[in-house]
Amino acid sequence: MITGLVILHVVICILLTIVVLLQFGKGAEAGAMMGQGASQAVFTSASKGNFFTKMTTFLAIAFMLNSIALTTIKSKSASESIFDDEAPIAAPLNPDAGKEEAAPTTEAPAETK
Numbered sequence: 474m475i476t477g478l479v480i481l482h483v484v485i486c487i488l489l490t491i492v493v494l495l496q497f498g499k500g501a502e503a504g505a506m507m508g509q510g511a512s513q514a515v516f517t518s519a520s521k522g523n524f525f526t527k528m529t530t531f532l533a534i535a536f537m538l539n540s541i542a543l544t545t546i547k548s549k550s551a552s553e554s555i556f557d558d559e560a561p562i563a564a565p566l567n568p569d570a571g572k573e574e575a576a577p578t579t580e581a582p583a584e585t586k
Contacts, residue, residue, distance in 0.1 A: 475546060482539050489532040496525045 478543050485532055485536050492528050
C-alpha cells in the first residue's frame with residue numbers, strides 16, 4: 474500500500490510541475506510560441522485560466538492529502554525512533570568543569586624577583 478501511495482505521489486508531483494509550467498503569466502501570451510492566429514484558436518483566455526487553475530487546485534489538494542496519508546501510515550507502522558541507537562552524550566573532557574570551586578587557599582602567592 475505504501476509503495477502504491479509513493480508511486481501516486483511521484484506522479485502527482487510530476488503532473489503538478491507540468492501544469493504549473495504550462496500556465497502563462499498575466500503578461501505572457503500564447504502567441505509568443507504559436508503565432509498570433511493559432512493562440513486565439515487553441516487557448517482562449519477563459520478556458521486557459523479555468524482548466525489550468527482547476528487542474529492545479531485539484532493536483533495541489535491531491536498532493537496534500539497524499540502527503541498526510543503517507544505520513545499517517547508510516548508513523549503508525551514505526552515503533553522506534555531514529556534516535557534510539559544514538560550514543561549518550563559524552564562527559565566533558567575537563568573533569569573540573571562541573572565542580573564548584575573549592576574554598577580559596579590562604580597561601581600568599583610567591584614573589585618572583
